[in-house]
Amino acid sequence: MHLGLAIIIFLLSFIVFFIFIVKSEKKENHDYNEKYLLSSVVASAVLSLISTAIIMFFVFIFTGAAAFINSLFSLDIDKNQLGTLVIATAVYMFTADHLFTAVIKYITESASMRLVFLFALRFIFIFIVCLFLSISSVKASIISLCLAVFLLLVEIIYHSRKSDEKN
Structure with missing residues (x-):
């Protein structure tokens, strides 16, 4: 379940970062072409990995807290x-x-x-x-x-x- 969530978060953030980076590059460079595409993909992937890692860190901590509370109080x-x-x-x-x-x-x-x-x-x-x-x-x-x-x-x-x- 957490892997699927991580993949969804990564893909959504990748799309958002990629669109943002490409639009920013097109505003600055009117001759934006395919040679900038690879750098946009790499930058989007790195930023997406960082944001996914941060979000999943908090999800794992919160999952652990919820599971601990569930077992501590025998909530089943x-x-x-x-x-x-x-x-x-x-x-x-x-x-x-x-x-x-x-x-x-x-x-x-x-x-x-x-x-x-x-x-x-x-x-x-x-x-x-x-x-x-x-x-x-x-x-x-x-x-x-x-x-x-x-x-x-x-x-x-x-x-x-x-x-x-x-x-």
Whole structure:
């Protein structure tokens, strides 16, 4: 399942990077021809590998956290359901979560309030996905709470290291 996801991420990012690079080269070089095609393909492949590696790193970490929570609390959630939950959450984290973060930053200046709002939104999202996957509400509550806390801790660690680097 993860290999298929990695291939899909690589292909999508390759297409996006390739189109972006070719359009940029055509704007700069009006005589863009096939000799630039190989360099565009290589650059797109390298950038796609890097972005795929970063995304899959987070997917693997989140999969491990979800599997650990599943076994720790004996939730007996099916691996397919867990995989779908992880993929849905990864898509949310790389898309809508950034939008919500920007809106929350605009609404409140308090970093702790931002974390509380993001925690609540992530909990709600994971809980809704669990319900769509026919996971019982008790199990959905447990895994949603634990995964939202996990994401909260990751964000707190990230921000504390970021502030340590500034000082």
